[in-house]
Amino acid sequence: MALVPYDENLLPSLVKLHAASSDFRFAERSIRLAQDWRGGGVAAVVWDAAVVMCMYLELGHVNLKNRTAIELGAGTGLVGIVAALLGADVTITDRSLALKFLEANVKENIPSDLQGAVRVSELTWGESLERYASGGYDLVLGADIVYLEETFPALLRTLDHLSSENTEVLLACRIRYERDERFLSMLGNRFSVQEVYYDSERDVHIYSAVKKKTKPEL
Numbered sequence: 639m640a641l642v643p644y645d646e647n648l649l650p651s652l653v654k655l656h657a658a659s660s661d662f663r664f665a666e667r668s669i670r671l672a673q674d675w676r677g678g679g680v681a682a683v684v685w686d687a688a689v690v691m692c693m694y695l696e697l698g699h700v701n702l703k704n705r706t707a708i709e710l711g712a713g714t715g716l717v718g719i720v721a722a723l724l725g726a727d728v729t730i731t732d733r734s735l736a737l738k739f740l741e742a743n744v745k746e747n748i749p750s751d752l753q754g755a756v757r758v759s760e761l762t763w764g765e766s767l768e769r770y771a772s773g774g775y776d777l778v779l780g781a782d783i784v785y786l787e788e789t790f791p792a793l794l795r796t797l798d799h800l801s802s803e804n805t806e807v808l809l810a811c812r813i814r815y816e817r818d819e820r821f822l823s824m825l826g827n828r829f830s831v832q833e834v835y836y837d838s839e840r841d842v843h844i845y846s847a848v849k850k851k852t853k854p855e856l
């Protein structure tokens with residue numbers, strides 16, 4: 639039986655035909671990603687938010703050269719792959735069920751001289767966070783990862799763990815429901831959040847969040 643993770647209206651427009659693979663062009667390279675909507679669930683297709691995030695990264699507003707980045711809920715890995723091609727040292731993560739697919743896409747699309755700058759690793763939000771350096775990343779990237787209300791507390795704990803006051807969190811989101819707005823306001827308790835980009839054609843917003851400075855104890 640086909641896995642239908644949620645509401646058909648949420649299907650990314652790029653993959654409504656259950657494409658077997660899709661081609662993209664970012665960072666002056668062709669990227670071919672295997673996709674498997676029927677068998678792989680939400681992690682196995684490229685969502686519009688990922689495409690918009692890559693477009694945003696390509697614009698050059700964010701410095702990626704020699705910076706450390708971690709991608710959460712990477713799915714097919716497009717964002718992490720593009721970040722690596724643009725010069726970042728990237729840890730690409732998702733739940734264990736997504737990793738096989740993700741590893742194959744990374745292997746296929748990262749040239750051998752950059753393979754050392756990319757690793758694929760399991761990160762289920764809120765779990766075993768001690769495996770990842772606290773505040774240890776310059777950038778935390780997430781495309782279309784704000785959609786399941788029950789994951790919001792764990793996702794917030796994860797963002798909090800990975801970020802220092804010098805980390806920029808970039809989230810590409812399609813705001814579908816009120817709960818998505820609620821997530822952003824929960825994020826605003828610990829982070830200063832601002833919208834930095836909007837793609838009206840795909841209806842995807844990019845938010846930048848930086849941890850608020852904690853007041854020194856008196």
Ligand SMILES: C[S@@+](CC[C@H](N)C(=O)[O-])C[C@H]1O[C@@H](n2cnc3c(N)ncnc32)[C@H](O)[C@@H]1O
Pocket residue numbers: 680681682683684685686687688689710711712713714715732733736761762763780781782783789
């Ligand atoms: C809508 S897909 C987006 C995939 C990809 N970022 C993109 O935009 O193409 C959501 C992703 O979040 C991941 N995800 C969902 N719940 C998660 C959790 N609790 N911990 C880690 N990843 C999770 C899914 O496996 C999936 O890859």
